[in-house]
Amino acid sequence: DDPSPRLSAQAQVAEDILDKYRNAIKRTSPSDGAMATYGSAEVLGDGESAHDSPRDETLQNISADDLPDSASQAAHPQDSAFSYRDAKKKLRLALCSADSVAFPVLTHSTRNGLPDHTDPEDNEIVCFLKVQIAEAINLQDKNLMAQLQETMRCVCRFDNRTCRKLLASIAEDYRKRAPYIAYLTRCRQGLQTTQAHLERLLQRVLRDKEVANRYFTTVCVRLLLESKEKKIREFIQDFQKLTAADDKTAQVEDFLQFLYGAMAQDVIWQNASEEQLQDAQLAIERSVMNRIFKLAFYPNQDGDILRDQVLHEHIQRLSKVVTANHRALQIPEVYLREAPWPSAQSEIRTISAYKTPRDKVQCILRMCSTIMNLLSLANEDSVPGADDFVPVLVFVLIKANPPCLLSTVQYISSFYASCLSGEESYWWMQFTAAVEFIKTIDDRK
Secondary structure (H helix, E strand, O other), X not given: OOOHHHHHHHHHHHHHHHHHHHHHHHHHOOOOHHHOOOOOHHHHOXXXXXXXXXXXXXXXXXXXXXXXXXXXXXXXXXXXXXXXHHHHHHHHHHHHOOOHHHOHHHHOOOOOOOOOOOOOOOOHHHHHHHHHHHHHHHHOOHHHHHHHHHHHHHHOOOOHHHHHHHHHHHHHHHHHHHHHHHHHHHHHHHHHHHHHHHHHHHHHHHHHHHHHHHHHHHHHHHHHHHHOHXXXXXXXXXXXXXXXXXXXXXXXXXXXXXXXXXXXXXXXXXXXXXHHHHHHHHHHHHHHHHHOHHHHHOOOOHHHHHHHHHHHHHHHHHHHHOOOOOOOOOOOHHHHHHOOOHHHHHHHHHHHHOOOHHHHHHHHHHHHHHHHHHHHHHOOOOOOOHHHHHHHHHHHHHHHOOOOHHHHHHHXXXXXXXXXXXXXXXXXXXXXXXXXXXXXOOOOO
């Protein structure tokens, strides 16, 4: 068998395959730009017509943006209307994200004798887009750069008359959308109002939940204390026998720790959360201090009562002669418009309703916070300092004249001084300083 005919047949097949690829490359490679000729009808094949040629398929795959304007118009007779709508859409997006402050200065000449490199054939839209592109390049905003460059490419196809028509069309669309924008604004306002109402309702529900949880905790604490009633009576009897303030404080702390330990071992409190345990400890403290309040608040009994009465009468006389602009107080004039600070007076008047030293300190803290808020409202340009706060605090204490002021200071100092820290400690120091200053004011002058 001679292999020569077999090799020549394979070579012929390979040559035919290569000819097909060569013809395909010639048909898809135009020789004269977008409007290239493709030879005679023999190249198309026996059964193909001119409308079914690969040339038409190639032109259909080429977009109008890839062709020159003349070729685009030849390929798509309706390209002008499409380009107008496309440019309008892209220009609207560009104007939404552009800095409109730079537009009024574009029509003025360049200052300081610097040369003007703008193209006189560019219209105002193109100039504006160039400024925005420069800013986007400076900010390295790649997305905005691409959007503005595409918009400018579409707008550059139109003359000044078409650009003015384009702007007028956008303005007209904006005017037509004005009622809808107003409707959206009203809907937004309504939604915000509803959201604020729902948030307020949520706050009320959370507050009711907090009150209910605390009441439930108080009931459980009451059951615990009823089981420890014998221990509580023994504690009260031992407390009455003590005379030194340090011994009384130590005994109260030891007994509270005993009750906290008994609560931790109780079955009811085994699965309680940390917040519930803290509320329970506070309820235990209030119950115990309420049982020994008179013994702890008036350790010297009649002597303490008479001392408080003397100071109360002294402050009562001061209240008749001391005003907000009294020379002994030296309240800054900028804060006198808020005098006599009635909300702060209302806070400190309720201090006698609390039995535990912790609650009394919280009452003082609320009064001080109220005064600071009122001073901040009177002068928003500066933060009130201690020199601004203490004179106002003295005036509020004189006008409110809370009962048993000296015994309150002694009670808190004996049973809560070791627990003071941070903000509580600061306001407590200011409060005691104000009380000491009131004692030095002469009511006869």
